[in-house]
Amino acid sequence: MSKTTRIDRRFAKLKEEGRPGLVTFITAGDPDLETSKKILLGLPKAGADVIELGMPFSDPMADGPAIQASSLRALKAGHKMRATLELVSEFRKHDQDTPIVLMGYYNPIYVYPNEEFLKDATAAGVDGLIVVDVPPEADDELCIPARKHGLNFIRLATPTTDAKRLPTVLTNTSGFLYYVSITGITGAAAPDVNAVHTHVNLIKKATTLPVAVGFGVKTGDQAKALAKGADAVVVGSALVSAIEQSLEPGGRSTSKTVASVLDLVQSFAGALRTG
Amino acid sequence: MATASTQPKGTKPNTFRSGPDDRGHFGIFGGRFVAETLMPLILDLERAYNEAKNDPAFHAELADLNANYAGRPSALYFAERLTEQFGGAKIYFKRDELNHTGSHKINNCLGQILLARRMRKTRIIAETGAGQHGVAVATVCARFGLPCEIFMGKTDVERQKPNVFRMGLLGAKVNPVTSGAGTLKDAMNEALRDWVTNVRDTYYIIGTVAGPHPYPELVRDFQSIIGKEVREQMLEREGRLPDTLVACIGGGSNAIGLFHPFLDDENVKLYGVEAGGHGLDVPNGHAASMNGGNPGVLHGNRTYLLQDDDGQILEGHSISAGLDYPGVGPEHAWLKETGRVTYVAATDQEALDAFQMCTTLEGIIPALEPSHALAYVEKLAPTLSKDNLLVMNMCGRGDKDIFAVAGHLGMKM
Numbered sequence: 001m002s003k004t005t006r007i008d009r010r011f012a013k014l015k016e017e018g019r020p021g022l023v024t025f026i027t028a029g030d031p032d033l034e035t036s037k038k039i040l041l042g043l044p045k046a047g048a049d050v051i052e053l054g055m056p057f058s059d060p061m062a063d064g065p066a067i068q069a070s071s072l073r074a075l076k077a078g079h080k081m082r083a084t085l086e087l088v089s090e091f092r093k094h095d096q097d098t099p100i101v102l103m104g105y106y107n108p109i110y111v112y113p114n115e116e117f118l119k120d121a122t123a124a125g126v127d128g129l130i131v132v133d134v135p136p137e138a139d140d141e142l143c144i145p146a147r148k149h150g151l152n153f154i155r156l157a158t159p160t161t162d163a164k165r166l167p168t169v170l171t172n173t174s175g176f177l178y179y180v181s182i183t184g185i186t187g188a189a190a191p192d193v194n195a196v197h198t199h200v201n202l203i204k205k206a207t208t209l210p211v212a213v214g215f216g217v218k219t220g221d222q223a224k225a226l227a228k229g230a231d232a233v234v235v236g237s238a239l240v241s242a243i244e245q246s247l248e249p250g251g252r253s254t255s256k257t258v259a260s261v262l263d264l265v266q267s268f269a270g271a272l273r274t275g
Numbered sequence: 276m277a278t279a280s281t282q283p284k285g286t287k288p289n290t291f292r293s294g295p296d297d298r299g300h301f302g303i304f305g306g307r308f309v310a311e312t313l314m315p316l317i318l319d320l321e322r323a324y325n326e327a328k329n330d331p332a333f334h335a336e337l338a339d340l341n342a343n344y345a346g347r348p349s350a351l352y353f354a355e356r357l358t359e360q361f362g363g364a365k366i367y368f369k370r371d372e373l374n375h376t377g378s379h380k381i382n383n384c385l386g387q388i389l390l391a392r393r394m395r396k397t398r399i400i401a402e403t404g405a406g407q408h409g410v411a412v413a414t415v416c417a418r419f420g421l422p423c424e425i426f427m428g429k430t431d432v433e434r435q436k437p438n439v440f441r442m443g444l445l446g447a448k449v450n451p452v453t454s455g456a457g458t459l460k461d462a463m464n465e466a467l468r469d470w471v472t473n474v475r476d477t478y479y480i481i482g483t484v485a486g487p488h489p490y491p492e493l494v495r496d497f498q499s500i501i502g503k504e505v506r507e508q509m510l511e512r513e514g515r516l517p518d519t520l521v522a523c524i525g526g527g528s529n530a531i532g533l534f535h536p537f538l539d540d541e542n543v544k545l546y547g548v549e550a551g552g553h554g555l556d557v558p559n560g561h562a563a564s565m566n567g568g569n570p571g572v573l574h575g576n577r578t579y580l581l582q583d584d585d586g587q588i589l590e591g592h593s594i595s596a597g598l599d600y601p602g603v604g605p606e607h608a609w610l611k612e613t614g615r616v617t618y619v620a621a622t623d624q625e626a627l628d629a630f631q632m633c634t635t636l637e638g639i640i641p642a643l644e645p646s647h648a649l650a651y652v653e654k655l656a657p658t659l660s661k662d663n664l665l666v667m668n669m670c671g672r673g674d675k676d677i678f679a680v681a682g683h684l685g686m687k688m
Contacts, residue, residue, distance in 0.1 A: 058587040061467045062310045080585050106572045111586035133308040158312040183312055184472035
């Protein structure tokens with residue numbers, strides 16, 4: 001990509017500062033639009049370097065119970081794709097530097113449909129897309145059109161992505177590469193730190209793209225350990241679990257909801273900043 | 276020759292039997308929409324299937340199991356009393372409910388368990404709706420000594436108790452799925468989550484002609500034995516091909532199995548019968564994805580889906596757990612677009628009525644799934660001439676449904 005993107009600039013800055021970045025995942029509209037907006041606006045100050053914003057989907061096949069529940073909370077509150085894009089527009093009024101990556105599944109984009117979605121997402125200030133169920137074999141569907149709009153298309157590499165397959169995954173990837181530290185769904189078993197290092201090293205030899213490591217990161221210490229050799233760590237299930245735990249029994253947000261997520265983000269950020 | 280993927284809409288392909296293309300597309304439908312973790316395995320599976328397809332030993336082993344374990348060929352039966360009752364087409368049943376395990380599902384499971392063995396996988400998982408596929412999977416796993424876990428929606432576990440019990444007897448572990456409405460869609464989500472977690476040692480036996488390529492192709496190929504047998508049996512019996520074929524459609528495996536060998540026989544009319552539930556005009560009250568849905572992407576393929584205008588998948592409804600799925604196999608979506616197959620729907624009530632009629636007139640208790648096909652035969656047959664040869668796929672027997680039917684008819688057991 002000829003022009004640098006907000007994501008490129010953010011990773012360049014992290015490199016300058018010599019620290020691994022914190023990528024935070026929350027689901028748009030979880031538990032409701034207003035609360036979700038407050039959390040989103042508070043993320044940069046709490047220490048999020050890159051924001052992944054989940055696009056709720058009824059059938060999140062690659063997600064564990066925590067993110068499934070967050071998606072369903074948002075949908076139950078009446079969340080629509082347009083509201084996700086409006087959240088990003090609102091965020092951009094306050095923050096021009098923190099990259100936002102929309103993450104989710106293909107169907108809500110396909111139905112939007114694709115070209116309109118890419119246009120609206122770009123106009124809203126979205127920087128990148130992670131679409132879990134569109135593999136490189138289908139790059140002509142969404143990845144290449146997204147790049148034409150100036151959006152980074154970020155791919156996942158996994159423990160099953162061997163040296164033979166890695167080039168296929170890297171071909172049209174831009175912004176950064178997301179290394180999935182386990183074979184499994186989000187928020188599942190704790191990753192094996194040594195195996196992750198080995199795989200991240202292999203990836204680093206094959207690309208100059210920044211590598212973010214995620215799936216199953218629950219504590220600051222774990223984040224710190226996984227960050228070695230990588231450029232950033234992704235935290236998601238832990239954050240949406242914090243939302244869940246802060247809710248009233250009926251599922252409504254409480255005065256604690258926003259703070260409980262942002263405090264947790266702050267503690268992860270703190271852990272990653274202590275050498 | 277035009278391939279499935281390059282065929283412009285509205286024109287007729289030279290053949291309807293060449294799909295999918297090498298990326299798994301039937302027209303715009305199909306494909307491989309899965310998470311990266313699964314991609315290497317999906318590609319391995321494609322390679323393994325292509326090798327098996329060209330290996331006479333694979334075909335010989337499958338043919339032997341089909342003949343001596345499943346009991347194929349299944350009979351082609353002239354349903355004389357229903358023919359009299361409807362007063363039109365000459366009605367035949369393809370008796371796939373007589374197969375071992377009681378439905379057409381065994382055809383696919385025998386093929387896939389041999390593939391799993393070739394790929395040296397040591398653990399089997401599957402989703403099931405009515406439990407017919409689950410029972411067939413549990414059966415082949417018992418036969419070949421492989422551990423097996425079946426994902427089944429909690430609602431379906433309740434309404435298909437006999438099959439849950441059978442799976443347990445066969446040594447399978449049944450995992451009730453509580454997410455969503457607890458039906459087939461949710462079972463498939465959970466099976467995919469298990470697969471992504473245990474991708475290295477686990478083979479996923481998908482039960483219908485849906486999912487990522489190559490599943491729609493390989494399941495179709497294993498089920499096509501139904502149509503191949505009908506061709507031979509009808510030629511032998513009547514000296515010519517049938518005129519009309521009717522089958523019910525959930526994911527569509529029994530229907531594609533019957534239709535595929537006839538797709539290029541222009542004079543053979545093909546009808547797929549979807550689950551009309553409470554009626555096509557009742558929002559979210561049916562499971563007719565082609566008659567009441569739109570194209571979308573779910574469970575690894577692009578196809579017709581029941582969904583809202585924001586791309587969220589709807590639960591749908593059918594009296595029949597086996598048809599209660601918001602999608603359909605991508606090849607059916609393509610056959611609808613090209614107009615080769617006519618897709619219609621039958622309601623819960625029509626299926627229940629057909630269930631009773633078949634039981635009392637023919638002495639055959641059909642599953643609720645083919646009861647939908649029969650409900651449409653009841654409408655179609657009287658409009659056809661007496662020399663019209665109609666074959667309906669009796670794809671499953673109704674033993675599993677008697678408790679549910681008793682409930683609907685207000686009877687106590």
